[in-house]
Amino acid sequence: MKKRLKWIVPLCLLAVLVLILGECLIGLVWNLGMTASRIWLIVVIVATCTVSVWLGIRNEKE
Numbered sequence: 001m002k003k004r005l006k007w008i009v010p011l012c013l014l015a016v017l018v019l020i021l022g023e024c025l026i027g028l029v030w031n032l033g034m035t036a037s038r039i040w041l042i043v044v045i046v047a048t049c050t051v052s053v054w055l056g057i058r059n060e061k062e
Contacts, residue, residue: 007055015048 022040026032 003059004056007059008052011048011052011055015044019044 019041022044023037026036026040030036
């Protein structure tokens with residue numbers, strides 16, 4: 001369990017950082033609307049889940 005937490009927590013923190021950075025770029029720099037923000041949120045969640053499952057499968061094989 002500890003081994004899983006060692007990569008889940010940093011992965012979640014990285015996902016939050018990427019999400020916030022992307023939201024700042026979308027809202028402040030590129031001046032895109034809410035649709036782009038929602039798409040960005042979905043992309044970050046799907047990417048985080050995909051990496052988490054992939055790492056989980058890889059760690060179970062070891």
